[in-house]
Amino acid sequence: MIIFAYHIYLVFKQRANIGVFETYKPPTLTGASEFLGTVVEVLSGDTLMVLPNGETYDDESKLKKVSLASIRAPRSGNEKTGKPDEPYAAECKERLRVLTVGKAVKVNIHYEKEIPMGPDRTDKRQFGTISVGKRADVGEVLITEGLATTQRHRDDDEKSARYDELVAAEVSISYVQRCYLLHFPSHLLTFNPTYLQPIIERC
Numbered sequence: 001m002i003i004f005a006y007h008i009y010l011v012f013k014q015r016a017n018i019g020v021f022e023t024y025k026p027p028t029l030t031g032a033s034e035f036l037g038t039v040v041e042v043l044s045g046d047t048l049m050v051l052p053n054g055e056t057y058d059d060e061s062k063l064k065k066v067s068l069a070s071i072r073a074p075r076s077g078n079e080k081t082g083k084p085d086e087p088y089a090a091e092c093k094e095r096l097r098v099l100t101v102g103k104a105v106k107v108n109i110h111y112e113k114e115i116p117m118g119p120d121r122t123d124k125r126q127f128g129t130i131s132v133g134k135r136a137d138v139g140e141v142l143i144t145e146g147l148a149t150t151q152r153h154r155d156d157d158e159k160s161a162r163y164d165e166l167v168a169a170e171v172s173i174s175y176v177q178r179c180y181l182l183h184f185p186s187h188l189l190t191f192n193p194t195y196l197q198p199i200i201e202r203c
Helices: 003-015 089-100 137-146 163-183
Strands: 033-042 046-053 064-068 104-118 120-131
Touching: 033 089, 033 120, 033 163, 046 120, 064 137, 089 137, 137 163
Parallel strands: 064 120
Antiparallel strands: 033 046, 033 104, 046 064, 104 120
């Protein structure tokens, strides 16, 4: 609760331009801060391609690449360099695909970042919250199912508008994970959320 209260205090200081936030300005976005659309493809455990409503999918340029704000999904490997997937990278990507592909979504963009894509190339990426059906934030779903974690930010970094909820979800799953390890010590290094349901009531 202390952490959540402190974060709320920092947000208040930002909006009121108090102290170190006297020069703070809300992030400038290159496009709409909110739009509706349909998810066409999932690129990774935290990044999707969305076709905005009213657009015809006749060219890749019509799609918007959106990453989940304040979400840290397991990284996929690289066959060329021999780098393996991080644990549960494939499962996280597949779960996000099941949750979103072909479905109508609401996208709220919170901030943008330049992502290095090579020695001389960057990609301006939009980060936001994606809602689908009754799920207010698919990123929170990934966290509660143990497939992703909350991105750790510096105090002056832009964050998801639902950052407190994401942190709370991670705290909750951390408790259940500890309970899991207590009941099944032989699986200390192989925690898998698919085994959680049978033991939650025993914690």
